[in-house]
Amino acid sequence: MSGMFNVSAAPHTRSPITTKSIMQDVIIALIPAALFGIFNFGLRALLIILATVLSCVVTEYLYCKFMKKPVNPWDFSDVVTGLLLALNLPVSVPIWMAVLGGVFAILIVKMLFGGLGQNFMNPALAARVFLLISFTSKMSSFTLEKVSSPGLKDFLRDGALVLDGVSGATPLGQLKAGETVDLLKLFVGHVGGTIGETSTLALLLGAAYLLYRKVISLRIPLSYILSFAVFALIFGGKGFDVNYLLGEILGGGLILGAFFMATDYVTSPATPKGQIIYGIFLGIMTGLFRIVGKGPEGVSYAILLGNLLVPVIDNLTRPVAFGRERVKNGK
Amino acid sequence: MARLTFKGGIHIYDGKNLSKDKPITELLPKGDLVFPLVQHIGAPAKPLVKKGDPVLVGQKIAEADGPISANIISSVSGTVKSIEKRLTATGRMEEAIVVANDNEYKKIEGFGQERNYMIMSKEEIRKAVKEAGIVGLGGAGFPTHVKLTPKNEEKIEYVIVNGAECEPYLTSDYRLMLEEPEKIIGGLKIMLRLFENAVGIIGIEDNKPDVIDKMKELTANEDRIQVKSLKTKYPQGGERQLIYTLTGRKLNSQKIPADIGCIVNNAATVAAIYMAVAKSVPLTHMIVTISGDAVAEPANYRVPIGMSFSEIVEAAGGFKTDPEKIVFGGPMMGIAMYTYDIPVTKTASALLGFVKDEAAVEESVCIRCGKCHEYCPLNLMPSQLQMFGLHNDYEKFEKNYGLECCGCGCCSYVCPAKRSLTQTIVRTKQLILDKKNDTSSNHN
Numbered sequence: 098m099s100g101m102f103n104v105s106a107a108p109h110t111r112s113p114i115t116t117k118s119i120m121q122d123v124i125i126a127l128i129p130a131a132l133f134g135i136f137n138f139g140l141r142a143l144l145i146i147l148a149t150v151l152s153c154v155v156t157e158y159l160y161c162k163f164m165k166k167p168v169n170p171w172d173f174s175d176v177v178t179g180l181l182l183a184l185n186l187p188v189s190v191p192i193w194m195a196v197l198g199g200v201f202a203i204l205i206v207k208m209l210f211g212g213l214g215q216n217f218m219n220p221a222l223a224a225r226v227f228l229l230i231s232f233t234s235k236m237s238s239f240t241l242e243k244v245s246s247p248g249l250k251d252f253l254r255d256g257a258l259v260l261d262g263v264s265g266a267t268p269l270g271q272l273k274a275g276e277t278v279d280l281l282k283l284f285v286g287h288v289g290g291t292i293g294e295t296s297t298l299a300l301l302l303g304a305a306y307l308l309y310r311k312v313i314s315l316r317i318p319l320s321y322i323l324s325f326a327v328f329a330l331i332f333g334g335k336g337f338d339v340n341y342l343l344g345e346i347l348g349g350g351l352i353l354g355a356f357f358m359a360t361d362y363v364t365s366p367a368t369p370k371g372q373i374i375y376g377i378f379l380g381i382m383t384g385l386f387r388i389v390g391k392g393p394e395g396v397s398y399a400i401l402l403g404n405l406l407v408p409v410i411d412n413l414t415r416p417v418a419f420g421r422e423r424v425k426n427g428k
Numbered sequence: 429m430a431r432l433t434f435k436g437g438i439h440i441y442d443g444k445n446l447s448k449d450k451p452i453t454e455l456l457p458k459g460d461l462v463f464p465l466v467q468h469i470g471a472p473a474k475p476l477v478k479k480g481d482p483v484l485v486g487q488k489i490a491e492a493d494g495p496i497s498a499n500i501i502s503s504v505s506g507t508v509k510s511i512e513k514r515l516t517a518t519g520r521m522e523e524a525i526v527v528a529n530d531n532e533y534k535k536i537e538g539f540g541q542e543r544n545y546m547i548m549s550k551e552e553i554r555k556a557v558k559e560a561g562i563v564g565l566g567g568a569g570f571p572t573h574v575k576l577t578p579k580n581e582e583k584i585e586y587v588i589v590n591g592a593e594c595e596p597y598l599t600s601d602y603r604l605m606l607e608e609p610e611k612i613i614g615g616l617k618i619m620l621r622l623f624e625n626a627v628g629i630i631g632i633e634d635n636k637p638d639v640i641d642k643m644k645e646l647t648a649n650e651d652r653i654q655v656k657s658l659k660t661k662y663p664q665g666g667e668r669q670l671i672y673t674l675t676g677r678k679l680n681s682q683k684i685p686a687d688i689g690c691i692v693n694n695a696a697t698v699a700a701i702y703m704a705v706a707k708s709v710p711l712t713h714m715i716v717t718i719s720g721d722a723v724a725e726p727a728n729y730r731v732p733i734g735m736s737f738s739e740i741v742e743a744a745g746g747f748k749t750d751p752e753k754i755v756f757g758g759p760m761m762g763i764a765m766y767t768y769d770i771p772v773t774k775t776a777s778a779l780l781g782f783v784k785d786e787a788a789v790e791e792s793v794c795i796r797c798g799k800c801h802e803y804c805p806l807n808l809m810p811s812q813l814q815m816f817g818l819h820n821d822y823e824k825f826e827k828n829y830g831l832e833c834c835g836c837g838c839c840s841y842v843c844p845a846k847r848s849l850t851q852t853i854v855r856t857k858q859l860i861l862d863k864k865n866d867t868s869s870n871h872n
Contacts, residue, residue, distance in 0.1 A: 101766035101767065102751060102752065102753050102754045102764070102765065102766050102767070102768075103752050103753045103764060103766075103785040103787075103788060104519075104764045104765065104766050105764055105785075105787050105788070105851075106764075106848070106850075106851040106854070106855075107759075107760060107761045107762060107763065107764075107835070107837050107850065107851075108759060108760045108761065108787065108837030108840050108841050108850060109753060109755050109759045109760075109762065109764060109782070109785070109786065109787050110440070110441075110596070110759040110760065110786045110787070110841060111786045111787060111789060111840070111841060111843075111846060112438075112440075112841050112842050112843075112844075114842070114844050115844050115845075115846065116792055116795055116844045116845050118844070119795075119797070119844050172792070174795075212793065213792075213793050213795060214793040214794050214795045214796060215793075362795050362796045362797040362798065363795055363796050365796075366798075367796055367797075367798035367801055367809070367811070368798070368801060368809075369802070415809070415828065416801065416807045416808070416809060417807065417829070418680065418806050418807055418808055418829035418832040419435075419668065419672075419678060419680070419805065419806040419807045419832065420668065420678035420679050420680035420683075420806075420832075421680050421829055421832060
C-alpha cells in the first residue's frame with residue numbers, strides 16, 4: 098500500500114457543473130443577441146461591448162489586488178455583468194460612459210457589497226439605471242442620424258451610426274404614442290432600442306440554450322411575461338389588441354430582462370414559489386411603469402425594485418421540510 | 429403502471445456497469461478475522477469468549493447488551509487470538525474479537541438445519557432473527573429484531589423490501605436479488621407472518637428490469653406480495669423517499685416507519701432473515717461489491733464477516749492505478765478511509781477505489797442558484813442551513829428543519845460552487861443531537 102488515501106466526509110462525487118460553467122453558459126446564451134446587436138447597429142456596438150466587458154474585468158481585478166483579496170479565479174461573472182450592461186445600452190452612448198457603467202456595476206454594486214453572491218441588486222441593471230439617471234438624454238436617445246457610408250471615425254464619434262432601415266424611435270415609444278408596430282420586424286429585431294434588446298429571436302435562442310442547460314427555469318420569465326401581459330390587457334386601455342400586446346412584450350427590454358436579468362441567481366428568490374411571486378411582482382411593476390408611468394420603458398426599474406424584495410420573498414416562502422408542519426416563528 | 433418517484437433527488441453516473449454482470453463468487457479468508465463489537469446502532473455487544481477460546485462457525489461470540497444491540501457471530505472456526513482495539517470502516521478504533529482461522533470451518537450444532545417458518549411462532553421467528561445477529565445491512569445497522577417488534581404489530585400495513593440500491597457503483601443487492609430471489613421472497617413471507625394485516629412490497633429501481641421481471645414471475649401467485657418498479661433516481665432507496673413513493677405516506681425524522689404503519693428492510697437484510705429463520709444460518713457472510721475506476725477487476729464477492737478488505741482487493745486483482753480515494757459504501761454516503769486494512773462488517777459491504785478524488789475541489793462563494801434546494805429530497809434549504817451551521821446558529825438551524833437532513837449528499841453534489849453543504853449540515857445536526865442527549869442525561 099503506497100501512502101494514505103484522501104479522507105473527507107461524504108459525498109465523494111461532485112457534478113461537473115461549476116459556477117464558471119454556468120457563467121460560460123450565460124455568455125454563450127448572450128452571443129446571439131450580441132451578434133445581432135452588432136449586425137443591427139454596426140461595429141460600434143462591438144466597441145461598446147468590449148468597453149463594458151473590459152472595464153468590468155479590469156475593475157474586479159484591480160479591486161481584488163488593491164484590497165488584497167484573492168483575485169477572482171476567472172469565474173466569468175464579471176464578463177457576464179459587462180456583457181449584460183452593454184446589451185442594455187443604446188449604441189450611441191459615449192465610450193467613457195460605457196466604461197463608467199462597468200466600473201459602477203462592479204465596484205459599487207458588486208464588490209463593495211461583498212462580491213459575487215452578496216450584491217443585492219443586479220450589477221448590470223443598477224449600472225444602467227445609474228447611467229440613465231445621470232445622463233438621461235444620452236441614455237435615452239435612440240434617434241440617430243443616418244450615415245450612408247461610414248468611415249472609421251464615424252464609429253467612434255458619439256451617436257453617429259449606420260442605421261439603414263432602422264427607425265430611430267423605439268417600438269415602445271411608438272406604442273406609447275398610439276402607433277402600431279411591425280411585429281415581424283420586432284421579432285427579428287430590426288428596430289431601435291438598446292444593443293441587445295431588439296431581437297426577440299436571438300434572445301429566445303439564447304434563452305432556449307439556458308433552459309436546455311438547466312441554468313434557468315421558466316418560473317421567473319414565464320410568470321413575469323404572463324403577468325405583464327395580463328396587466329397590459331386589463332390596464333393598457335387597448336383591450337385585446339394583438340399588435341399592442343405583442344408589441345409591448347417583444348418591443349422593449351422585457352424578453353432580455355425576463356430571461357437574462359430577472360433570472361440572475363444572486364438577486365432573485367431561491368424557492369420555486371418565491372420565484373413565481375417575484376415574476377408576478379415584476380410583471381405588475383413593469384406594467385405600472387410602462388402604462389401608468391411617463392416613460393415607455395420600465396423593465397430595469399421593475400427588476401431593481403424586485404431585487405430589493407428578494408429577502409422578504411425568500412423569508413415568506415421558506416420551505417417546509419418533507420413530512421413536517423410549518424414551524425411558527427414564535428414557536 | 430405509472431413509474432413511481434418522489435420530489436428532488438439527482439440523476440447521477442451510476443458506474444454499475446463495472447460490476448453488475450459479475451456473479452457472486454465466494455472468497456475464503458487467509459488471515460485472521462476481526463469482529464468489532466460495534467457493527468450496529470446501539471450498545472456494543474458483550475464478548476462471550478476470551479483469549480484462547482475455541483470458536484465454531486455460527487457461534488455467538490458476543491451478545492447483545494441491552495435492548496438496542498446485536499449479537500456477533502463467528503464466521504469461521506478457530507481460536508480467539510485477542511480482544512483488542514481495531515480500526516473499523518467508521519473511522520473509529522473499536523474493541524474487536526480477533527479470531528485465528530483454523531481453515532476447518534467446523535460448524536455449531538444445528539447450523540443449516542431446515543425449519544418450517546409457516547409453523548414457527550412469532551416468538552420463535554423474532555428469537556431466531558435476534559440470535560442470528562441481524563441488523564440493517566443497507567448501512568444503517570439498526571438491529572432487525574427491534575425493528576420487527578413494533579409497539580402495535582397489527583397496525584403495520586406495509587412490509588417493504590428495499591431493493592432500490594440507488595447508490596452508484598453498488599451491485600451487491602442487484603446480484604443477490606437476481607441470483608437468489610427466493611431468499612428475498614422467503615424473508616418477506618416470514619415478515620408477513622409477523623404482520624398479519626400487512627401487504628409486502630418489493631421496491632426495485634427500473635434500472636434493474638431483469639430483477640423486476642424475475643420477482644414478478646416468482647410472486648405471481650402470492651396475493652400478499654407486490655413487486656413495484658421505481659423510477660431510477662438517487663436517493664430512491666432512502667427510507668423516507670421509498671415509503672413515500674410506495675405508500676404516499678410522509679415520514680419525518682421525529683418518527684419511525686412503524687409509526688406510519690411501515691416496516692422497511694433492505695434486500696440483503698431480508699435474505700439474512702430468511703437464512704436465519706428457515707435455514708438456521710446466522711449472519712456470518714456479506715455480499716460485497718468492490719468497484720471503482722482504480723480497481724483492476726471489479727466484482728461481487730460473498731465473504732465472511734471479519735475478513736480484511738485488503739484480501740478482497742487482492743482477489744480483485746488489486747488496483748490498476750493508484751487510487752486517490754478509497755470509499756467504504758457508496759460514493760454518496762459512504763465513508764472515505766486512509767487505509768483499506770479494515771474488516772468486513774455488517775455495515776461495510778462495499779469498497780470503491782477512485783483514481784481521482786472528485787470531492788477534492790476548491791469551495792467558492794454561494795451564488796444563490798437554489799439548486800441545493802431544488803434537488804433536496806426533503807425540501808430543505810441547504811445553502812441557508814450551511815450558513816447557520818457555520819455560524820453555530822443552532823436555533824435557526826433547527827427552525828429551518830436542519831435536523832430533518834438525511835445526509836443523502838444531493839446538495840453537495842449539485843452545488844456549482846462546490847460548497848460542503850451536506851458535510852456542514854450533517855456535522856451541525858450531530859452537534860445539536862449530542863447536546864440534546866447531554867442535557868437529557870444530565871436531567872436524569
